[in-house]
Amino acid sequence: MKIPELEGLIRRRILVNYRVDPQVVQKLIPALFEPKVHNGFAVAGICLIRLEQVRPKAMPAFMGLASENAAHRVAVTWSDDDGAHEGVYIPRRDSNSCINQLLGGRVFPGEHNQATFVVTDDGDSVALDAHATDKSMSICVRGKHADCLPQESIFKDMDEASNFFKFGSLGYSATAHKNHLDGLTLETKNWKVLPFAVESVSSTYFSDEHFPPGSFEFDCALIMRDIEHSWKSAPELSTAACGNCDSAQPL
Numbered sequence: 001m002k003i004p005e006l007e008g009l010i011r012r013r014i015l016v017n018y019r020v021d022p023q024v025v026q027k028l029i030p031a032l033f034e035p036k037v038h039n040g041f042a043v044a045g046i047c048l049i050r051l052e053q054v055r056p057k058a059m060p061a062f063m064g065l066a067s068e069n070a071a072h073r074v075a076v077t078w079s080d081d082d083g084a085h086e087g088v089y090i091p092r093r094d095s096n097s098c099i100n101q102l103l104g105g106r107v108f109p110g111e112h113n114q115a116t117f118v119v120t121d122d123g124d125s126v127a128l129d130a131h132a133t134d135k136s137m138s139i140c141v142r143g144k145h146a147d148c149l150p151q152e153s154i155f156k157d158m159d160e161a162s163n164f165f166k167f168g169s170l171g172y173s174a175t176a177h178k179n180h181l182d183g184l185t186l187e188t189k190n191w192k193v194l195p196f197a198v199e200s201v202s203s204t205y206f207s208d209e210h211f212p213p214g215s216f217e218f219d220c221a222l223i224m225r226d227i228e229h230s231w232k233s234a235p236e237l238s239t240a241a242c243g244n245c246d247s248a249q250p251l
Contacts, residue, residue, distance in 0.1 A: 087170030183234030
């Protein structure tokens with residue numbers, strides 16, 4: 001699926017991250033991927049992103065669209081004839097944008113579920129609640145800007161965390177057809193992440209329903225603000241050869 005390059009502004013992007021048993025993660029992702037492991041753990045999480053001014057390149061910013069979005073994701077690696085790659089596998093996308101819901105997976109990559117978002121953001125503290133219209137997904141996050149990562153994080157400092165997530169800009173999303181994954185690349189004009197102290201977090205995806213008890217634990221969260229960016233299509237990936245392709249479905 002090929003789209004014109006889109007550009008816009010990331011007004012706010014929170015990356016909520018969990019450290020997970022790699023063997024558990026392997027069972028939840030298509031077989032063509034392997035978990036990207038850091039200090040013995042796979043890394044999965046939620047990207048909570050407010051986009052503004054999103055429009056085809058060269059169109060005036062005031063004509064762009066705004067939306068609140070959530071993507072559950074897993075850091076992965078894979079290899080093909082072109083060599084080794086890394087990015088994220090996205091089993092589920094949710095959005096409050098009717099455009100994203102109607103056109104995602106049809107006109108541009110990434111199928112989106114319909115959801116409502118209630119967000120309070122004063123520039124320091126953020127309270128976010130997201131609920132799928134069909135009640136299949138619920139997210140609640142409360143937190144604020146911080147000076148450092150939690151001591152128990154698998155990342156020793158912000159430089160290490162920043163480098164890990166910087167190279168996860170290529171995302172492959174599950175599709176209802178099961179035979180392929182939609183590809184989309186995020187390019188930022190300036191990459192800057194800051195620590196975000198989470199006071200409380202819950203997600204119906206990161207629960208004992210999908211992960212065995214003790215196989216996952218909250219690790220850290222990061223925040224980005226006011227980042228100019230662009231979206232570009234990436235080649236679809238076939239899941240025809242996957243041994244566990246049923247996992248490549250929205251959860």
